[in-house]
Amino acid sequence: MKIISVVGARPNFMKIAPLIRAIQKHNANPQSPIPIQHLLIHTGQHYDYVMSQVFFQDLELPQPDIYLDVGSGTHAEQTGRTMIELEKVLFKERPDLVIVVGDVNSTLAAALAAVKLHIPVAHVEAGLRSFDRTMPEEINRLLTDAISDYLLTPSPDADENLKKEGIPDDKIFLVGDVMVDSLLYNKAKAAQSKIIQQLNLTEKGYALLTLHRPGNVDEKESLLRIIKALSEVSRRIPIVFPAHPRTQKRLKEFGLLSQFLDISPESRAEPESRPIFKHQLLITAPVGYLDFLKLEMHARFVMTDSGGIQEETTVLGIPCLTLRNSTERPITITEGSNTMVGNNTERIIEEAFKILDGKGKESGCPDLWDGRAAERIVEVIGCHRFPKKIV
Ligand code: UD1
Ligand code: UDP
Numbered sequence: 001m002k003i004i005s006v007v008g009a010r011p012n013f014m015k016i017a018p019l020i021r022a023i024q025k026h027n028a029n030p031q032s033p034i035p036i037q038h039l040l041i042h043t044g045q046h047y048d049y050v051m052s053q054v055f056f057q058d059l060e061l062p063q064p065d066i067y068l069d070v071g072s073g074t075h076a077e078q079t080g081r082t083m084i085e086l087e088k089v090l091f092k093e094r095p096d097l098v099i100v101v102g103d104v105n106s107t108l109a110a111a112l113a114a115v116k117l118h119i120p121v122a123h124v125e126a127g128l129r130s131f132d133r134t135m136p137e138e139i140n141r142l143l144t145d146a147i148s149d150y151l152l153t154p155s156p157d158a159d160e161n162l163k164k165e166g167i168p169d170d171k172i173f174l175v176g177d178v179m180v181d182s183l184l185y186n187k188a189k190a191a192q193s194k195i196i197q198q199l200n201l202t203e204k205g206y207a208l209l210t211l212h213r214p215g216n217v218d219e220k221e222s223l224l225r226i227i228k229a230l231s232e233v234s235r236r237i238p239i240v241f242p243a244h245p246r247t248q249k250r251l252k253e254f255g256l257l258s259q260f261l262d263i264s265p266e267s268r269a270e271p272e273s274r275p276i277f278k279h280q281l282l283i284t285a286p287v288g289y290l291d292f293l294k295l296e297m298h299a300r301f302v303m304t305d306s307g308g309i310q311e312e313t314t315v316l317g318i319p320c321l322t323l324r325n326s327t328e329r330p331i332t333i334t335e336g337s338n339t340m341v342g343n344n345t346e347r348i349i350e351e352a353f354k355i356l357d358g359k360g361k362e363s364g365c366p367d368l369w370d371g372r373a374a375e376r377i378v379e380v381i382g383c384h385r386f387p388k389k390i391v
Contacts, residue, residue, distance in 0.1 A: 002037045003381070005099040006086065008045035008070070008106025011179075011308045013055035014289060015101035015124060016040070018181035018374035020061065026378045033383060041089060043082045043106040044069040048245060054288040059182065075105060075136060082109035090117055097381060100144060101125055101178070103137040103307070103328075108144050115147040122381055124178055126151035127158025128307075128328035134215065137307070141328070152377050154178075154311075155331045155366055175376035176368030179311050183293065184371035190293035199240060199263055199284070206282075207237050207352070208299040210306050212244035215343075216323060220254045222343050226323060227259055227281075229348035230303075234281050236356050237300060242287045257283075301355045303348070310338050315369060319360035321351050337363035 003023070007016050020038065027035045042064035046052045056063060068085040070078060082105065090098070090113060098114035100107045101124040111121045126145050130138050145151055145162060153159050154177035162172050196203060209230070216222050230239055241260065243251070251257045260283035287295065296302060296312055301319040304310065310329050313320035314336025325342045332338035339361060341347040354360065368376075 001034050001097070001382075002039070002093065002095045003097045003099060004039045004041055004090070004093060004095040005101075006041045006043060006106060006110035007064075007101065008043035008082070009102075009104040010046055010051050010055065010286075011306075012101050012104065012106065013052075013059055013061060014182040014308065015178045016099075017059040017061050018178050018185065019099065019101075019124070019377060021185075022374035022378040025375070026382050036378075036382060039065040039093060039095070041066045041068065041086065041110075043086070043109070044071055045078060045082070045104060045106045047071060050286045050288070051245065058289040059186070070106075078105045079109045079112075082106055083113040086110055086113045087117070090114060090119060095119060097122055099124060099381075100148075103128070103140045103144070105136070105140065108140040111144045111147055120149040121147060122150035122152060122377070123148035124152045124377060125154055127153040127160075127162040127172070129158075129161045130324075130326040130328040132326045135213070135326075138328070150380060152380065154369075154373070155329075157330055173376070173380045174368065175380065176370060176373035177311060177366075178373045178377070179308050180315050180369040181371050181374050182289075183312055183315055186290060186293060187297075190290040190297065193291045193294035195287060195291040195294050196298060199282070201238070201240065203298040204300050205238070206299060207233065207239045208295050208302045208304075209239050209241040210244065210302075210304045210309060211241070211323065212246050213305040213324065214246075216305050217244075217247045217250045220256075223250065223254060223256065225343050225345050226348065227256060229345040229352075230281055231259070232345075232349050233352040236353070238280050238282055239303075240295065240299075241281065241283045242285065242292065242295075243283050244286060248285075251283075301352065301360060303352070310336075311369075313337050314363050315365055317363040319355045319363075321348065321355075323348065331366050335364045335366050337361050 005016055023036050023038050026032045070081045097120050099122045100110045114121050123144050151172045152175045159172050260281045263282045264284045302313050303321045305323045310332040314332040320338045322340045323343055339351055341351050
């Protein structure tokens with residue numbers, strides 16, 4: 001059986017790494033019904049070292065078999081270019097199955113290119129819904145799920161969403177969360193990271209921030225509402241912000257970079273000669289996966305508009321304030337450490353102060369977030385008989 005997996009953007013790499021390990025384990029097991037030949041395709045949606053290559057090192061991912069070099073662009077440009085380039089690969093390789101993960105433009109583009117060639121598609125992290133169609137990811141999720149053959153879901157709410165959309169039960173497989181597979185697998189390694197010393201921070205002595213949603217960062221007003229809250233919170237605790245390239249660009253454009261103290265790698269050269277930061281907004285370039293996990297593990301709390309970070313903080317039991325008005329991961333609120341605060345200045349300050357006053361939310365761990373989701377996925381796809389190829 002030949003399988004092609006497609007990755008493109010930062011959060012895809014953590015989702016595919018456990019799957020590749022599970023495929024290797026499947027192939028090493030003499031009881032497995034058929035070996036899997038696996039090819040990894042990188043679309044090139046993310047391309048900076050800190051947004052792509054660093055994850056291949058941190059997650060010990062094999063280098064991609066094929067790199068499509070699609071790059072940045074408008075939604076149509078990026079999606080269209082990915083489809084055009086990937087279709088050529090699919091014609092040549094004629095896989096039995098294409099695996100896509102998450103909800104980025106590369107996910108939808110790959111699923112569309114495959115399904116039009118009658119190649120079955122497996123969607124990992126299917127069924128999540130924010131019910132906010134102004135988010136590009138929601139469109140990507142809805143459409144990818146509508147055309148996928150295997151809907152591999154992380155939590156029961158996702159199954160319910162799919163059933164309500166009329167997806168037959170026999171296509172839906174509740175397997176758990178692959179993001180958690182990566183987290184649990186890499187936690188001990190991440191504990192060795194020296195990032196806290198390198199940034200001159202102290203354990204539990206800082207809050208961690210990420211921001212990249214267009215709804216938060218592409219308009220000056222929204223960004224200002226958040227920065228106002230951050231300034232207030234940073235009077236009580238330093239806030240460390242590894243900033244996504246989209247956000248860095250906007251901060252420059254809006255003249256807001258001066259609100260932050262730059263602690264990016266060049267200025268980290270001699271940590272001993274710099275003071276421990278007290279009450280400040282500290283900005284840096286995005287950091288690698290192991291460094292970021294370490295920062296999450298020892299943060300007093302996390303503020304984010306990321307999807308994956310809501311899950312990671314739930315598993316780590318670190319209070320998380322989600323700077324959005326909706327989440328496609330409601331289980332992190334009902335069972336985990338997540339609280340939704342939007343980009344409302346007062347709400348952010350109020351909830352952050354609650355945590356600083358020792359009233360942060362306790363966290364449980366959802367079922368099947370146990371580090372074995374990828375193995376369950378390979379059980380599902382490894383045992384299936386695929387129809388004869390008609391590409
Ligand atoms: C994308 C995903 C989003 C995901 C995020 C993870 C879509 C629609 N969005 O958003 O769901 O949460 O990735 O990080 O797929 N850029 C660089 N270097 C890079 C990559 C991007 O400078 O390596 C800059 C470019 O100016 C680019 C901008 O960031 O135009 C946005 O990149 P893009 O991939 O379009 O969307 P993200 O905001 O990264
Ligand atoms: N992450 C990272 N470095 C950073 C910020 C995030 O390695 O500077 C990791 C984080 O631990 C999580 C993933 O990136 O595993 C989340 O990706 P992102 O927030 O870009 O996308 P989303 O989950 O919102 O789609």
